[in-house]
Amino acid sequence: MEKIDQTYQTEKLGDFVQTADWKKEKHVPVIECPTKVKAGELIEVKLSIGKEIAHPNTTEHFIAWINLFFKPAGEKYVYNIGHFDFNAHGASVDGPNTSTIFTHHAVSTFFKTNKSGTLFAVSHCNIHGLWQSSKELTIQ
Numbered sequence: 001m002e003k004i005d006q007t008y009q010t011e012k013l014g015d016f017v018q019t020a021d022w023k024k025e026k027h028v029p030v031i032e033c034p035t036k037v038k039a040g041e042l043i044e045v046k047l048s049i050g051k052e053i054a055h056p057n058t059t060e061h062f063i064a065w066i067n068l069f070f071k072p073a074g075e076k077y078v079y080n081i082g083h084f085d086f087n088a089h090g091a092s093v094d095g096p097n098t099s100t101i102f103t104h105h106a107v108s109t110f111f112k113t114n115k116s117g118t119l120f121a122v123s124h125c126n127i128h129g130l131w132q133s134s135k136e137l138t139i140q
């Protein structure tokens with residue numbers, strides 16, 4: 001049997017998730033949705049990066065994906081609403097930044113809930129790592 005050389009580590013991935021004010025830091029996801037909604041009503045959530053300070057979108061430097069979670073108030077676990085990949089960053093057979101095709105790092109999605117809680121967005125820059133932000137949602 002293969003010997004697996006992995007021991008329990010206390011370091012968490014979350015230790016490397018950075019955060020800041022999205023108005024001052026270009027990597028932080030911006031979450032746009034109503035603050036108060038009715039139970040069971042579809043909620044549109046717009047996610048974007050660099051609303052105030054633009055983030056580059058080149059073959060060498062881009063936002064790879066954004067992930068949206070919802071944590072109901074008082075509950076232990078988070079729910080994953082969706083994962084959104086941004087896959088075109090200018091590469092073609094002619095080389096980096098030659099295709100003229102670039103996926104913009106913004107997306108709109110919908111979900112519903114009967115519970116108030118917190119939305120968390122996590123984005124990944126291919127060279128500057130993980131960034132998160134959050135927004136409270138109240139169900140009336």
Ligand code: FE
Pocket residue numbers: 027055061062125126127128
């Ligand atoms: Fe970056």
